[in-house]
Amino acid sequence: MAALGAPLRTLRALLRELRHAAGRPYRDSPAYRHVLAAFRAHRVTSEKLCRAQHELHFQAATYLCLLRSARQHAALHREYHGRGERSPEEVAGLVGFRLPQQPGGKG
Amino acid sequence: LWARSLLARLPRTPPAAARSGPVGPCGSRAYAPPGERKRFYQNVSISQGEGGFEINLDHRKLKTPQAKLFTVPSEALAIAVATEWDSQKDTIKFYTMHLTTLCNTALDNPTQRNKTQLIRAAVKFLETDTICYRVEEPPALAELQKNEWDPLVAWAEKRYDVTIGSSTSILGPNIPASTKETFISHLASYNMWALQGIEFVITQLKSLILSMGLIDRHITVEKAVLLSRLEEEYQIQRWGNVEWAHDYDLCELRARTAAGTLFVHLCSESSTVKHKLLQD
Numbered sequence: 301m302a303a304l305g306a307p308l309r310t311l312r313a314l315l316r317e318l319r320h321a322a323g324r325p326y327r328d329s330p331a332y333r334h335v336l337a338a339f340r341a342h343r344v345t346s347e348k349l350c351r352a353q354h355e356l357h358f359q360a361a362t363y364l365c366l367l368r369s370a371r372q373h374a375a376l377h378r379e380y381h382g383r384g385e386r387s388p389e390e391v392a393g394l395v396g397f398r399l400p401q402q403p404g405g406k407g
Numbered sequence: 408l409w410a411r412s413l414l415a416r417l418p419r420t421p422p423a424a425a426r427s428g429p430v431g432p433c434g435s436r437a438y439a440p441p442g443e444r445k446r447f448y449q450n451v452s453i454s455q456g457e458g459g460f461e462i463n464l465d466h467r468k469l470k471t472p473q474a475k476l477f478t479v480p481s482e483a484l485a486i487a488v489a490t491e492w493d494s495q496k497d498t499i500k501f502y503t504m505h506l507t508t509l510c511n512t513a514l515d516n517p518t519q520r521n522k523t524q525l526i527r528a529a530v531k532f533l534e535t536d537t538i539c540y541r542v543e544e545p546p547a548l549a550e551l552q553k554n555e556w557d558p559l560v561a562w563a564e565k566r567y568d569v570t571i572g573s574s575t576s577i578l579g580p581n582i583p584a585s586t587k588e589t590f591i592s593h594l595a596s597y598n599m600w601a602l603q604g605i606e607f608v609i610t611q612l613k614s615l616i617l618s619m620g621l622i623d624r625h626i627t628v629e630k631a632v633l634l635s636r637l638e639e640e641y642q643i644q645r646w647g648n649v650e651w652a653h654d655y656d657l658c659e660l661r662a663r664t665a666a667g668t669l670f671v672h673l674c675s676e677s678s679t680v681k682h683k684l685l686q687d
Binding site: 301302303304318320321322329330331334354355358359361362363365366369370372373374376377379380381394 | 453482483486487489490493494500502503505506624625626627628629630650651654655657658659661662665666668669672673676
């Protein structure tokens with residue numbers, strides 16, 4: 301069985317990611333409503349090892365992973381790969397160097 | 408590639424604000440790198456058609472790169488695809504829209520493979536499965552592989568009643584024909600869409616066993632990706648992490664694997680909610 305943690309935690313994190321993903325009216329977005337409806341529907345169960353519950357939780361955790369890592373990947377892409385050519389100062393800065401300053405320009 | 412074809416297919420009726428060159432002379436225009444396109448639609452919605460669920464960008468229906476109507480069999484999948492489109496801000500970043508890409512692949516089948524070929528390609532990976540391919544040097548890595556990968560191999564052998572084993576030989580493990588047959592007939596129980604997803608996950612993780620672990624919900628995506636990248640993680644621990652390479656690759660692999668896994672599950676279940684007998 302996959303180590304998933306508490307379903308409530310996954311749900312909260314997933315809703316948070318959807319808030320980032322959707323536009324302004326995020327509470328009305330189809331994804332938000334669908335996720336909430338799915339969790340509510342599976343709440344009413346007395347079995348401890350309800351297979352459907354585990355399946356839903358796994359799906360939610362997977363979707364959470366997708367949204368989160370896609371967002372992180374896009375941020376990294378923007379940061380490191382999306383800005384065209386860098387100046388020599390920026391390139392030096394990437395590996396922790398600073399360009400030397402020589403009075404009167406380079407020899 | 409898909410991104411560019413998709414752009415060519417969508418009808419060219421640019422709303423007033425969308426017309427712009429990639430590099431504007433004035434500072435107010437954001438730089439849109441090649442391969443991206445400005446968001447040209449306001450609203451994304453879903454509708455149900457004859458063939459399944461469709462995506463609407465304003466009044467236009469989304470189409471595949473080969474100009475077929477974009478229809479998906481699962482409402483949840485359609486909602487997730489719509490969310491991908493709706494979450495694009497100024498520019499459409501196709502390289503982040505993994506579910507859309509998977510649906511396009513399933514609808515267009517660009518590699519023209521049938522079910523048998525897909526299954527064969529998937530099972531062939533077992534011969535070079537990452538978690539069966541072991542090193543002897545350095546001892547720390549060999550130990551790590553044994554501790555982290557052996558349980559997964561054992562799980563697969565038990566779950567599917569097969570022999571797989573592992574090997575330090577350059578030829579890889581010797582997989583018995585009966586093992587391959589078992590996996591072939593197991594994969595045959597999935598429909599074509601789900602199989603596209605399964606084959607995608609296998610090529611991302613470079614492992615059939617890890618992929619089955621995901622499909623069977625035995626491990627999470629994060630764990631599967633970690634196990635797939637075990638040697639990389641070992642080297643990172645030793646030599647340090649480089650964010651713009653390591654984290655970049657990690658996030659991309661996680662996103663793609665998560666998309667593939669979700670895609671498989673959404674395409675192979677019925678979306679009706681099963682009510683308990685207590686409720687009327």
